[in-house]
Amino acid sequence: MANLDPASIPPADVAHLRTAARLAWRGHGRAEPNPLVGCVVTDAEGRRVGWGFHARCGGPHAEVNALVRAGNAARGGTAYVTLEPCAHTGRTPPCVDALLRAGIRRVVIGRADPHPRGGGGAEKLRAAGVEIAWATPDSLVLAPAAAFVHRLRTGRPFVTAKWAQTIDGRIATAAGVSNWISSERSRRLVHRARGRVDAILTGIGTVLTDDPQLTARGVRVRRVARRVVIDPQFRTPMDAQLVVTATQTPTTIIGWAGDGGGRGERRVALAAAGVDVIPLGEPGEDVPLDTALRLLVERHDVTKVLVEGGAGLVGRLFDADLVNAAWVFVAPRLFADDDAVPCARGRRVVKLAEGIPLRLNGHHVRGGDVLLRYSVASAAAGPS
Ligand SMILES: NC(=O)c1ccc[n+]([C@@H]2O[C@H](COP(=O)([O-])OP(=O)(O)OC[C@H]3O[C@@H](n4cnc5c(N)ncnc54)[C@H](OP(=O)(O)O)[C@@H]3O)[C@@H](O)[C@H]2O)c1
Structure with missing residues (x-):
């Protein structure tokens, strides 16, 4: 996984990811055993046009909620998401497809999804021509999905x-x-x-x-x-x-x-x-x-x-x-x-x-x- 050099991360990227992390906690107690995930979408000019979080297990994922709010303004924009977008069909369709359909040009990701089926979303997005940036570890951004990742790994x-x-x-x-x-x-x-x-x-x-x-x-x-x-x-x-x-x-x-x-x-x-x-x-x-x-x-x-x-x-x-x-x-x-x-x-x-x-x-x-x-x-x- 190619982590960005900390010096090269624009402060705006960090700010959007941290906002996404704060949003993620809104699902605390309802989303589990799924991970808590938050997402912010900006338009091509970097203006925030959408936000969302995974509100309950079985419900739409954070990316989808953020894209619905953003509507057409997401085209050519960036999605900031605290956990790698999923590439598989589980209870809901893959978020990777939703991001591609919305015309997102760049995705900034807080942490990789170690799920054997859920992971791999970043690679699929990259293969489809989307620019991928991995955030450097930031405890605020890592925290929402920490329990999910811990349970999966241990x-x-x-x-x-x-x-x-x-x-x-x-x-x-x-x-x-x-x-x-x-x-x-x-x-x-x-x-x-x-x-x-x-x-x-x-x-x-x-x-x-x-x-x-x-x-x-x-x-x-x-x-x-x-x-x-x-x-x-x-x-x-x-x-x-x-x-x-x-x-x-x-x-x-x-x-x-x-x-x-x-x-x-x-x-x-x-x-x-x-x-x-x-x-x-x-x-x-x-x-x-x-x-x-x-x-x-x-x-x-x-x-x-x-x-x-x-x-x-x-x-x-x-x-x-x-x-x-x-x-x-x-x-x-x-x-x-x-x-x-x-x-x-x-x-x-x-x-x-x-x-x-x-x-x-x-x-x-x-x-x-x-x-x-x-x-x-x-x-x-x-x-x-
Ligand atoms: N202020 C707070 O936040 C807070 C919170 C909880 C409790 N407390 C206070 O703590 C006091 C109780 O302390 P405590 O240490 O007796 O309580 P505890 O940790 O709740 O229970 C200890 C008892 O459980 C046994 N035990 C725990 N894990 C074990 C394990 N894996 N295998 C075998 N035995 C295990 C211990 O055996 P051993 O005797 O062999 O060690 C001991 O008998 C009370 O006064 C309570 O009010 C305060």
């Missing part, structure tokens, strides 16, 4: 770990109290995120301490997230909120295989209450989180997971290199208590270099808290 969902902490990195008091460390505005943002992901993952420690509902409340819900608990011994109480609401909001509990220690009976009772029960891993060992995540893709078509677990789960996920992004709400509070619950645990770090590197992608002040948004720069975690 077979795992895109995992965002979220927690609220004091400025000294504690997520609960020594007694386990964490309601509420963050502000109401921060929590509202979390509910919004819950209403857009496929699954919310937590650990048995959090279930036993907080008895959470893990539903999106007080916001517009775009999709209902499956609640998933890592509970090796199936200790989730039958009167836990997650269990009593399992017939209304899907719930999965993943714990050790085998029936020892009463696990068999507890599994049967949980299943009878409507819980999707997955036996996984050997008793006494860690539940293999990599496999658990793959199972969520295979069984429930999960593309995006929001982790709302405690230190044990979050530490294990980071240690196994399974976290793609982190949302850290830092509340203006200090515990200075060694026994308070840290945001993650389970690793031993001797050298500074052994710390897991993260990249700060953005920060926002919300109701007195600071939300820090990170991506995890690791090969195993796939693309950002």
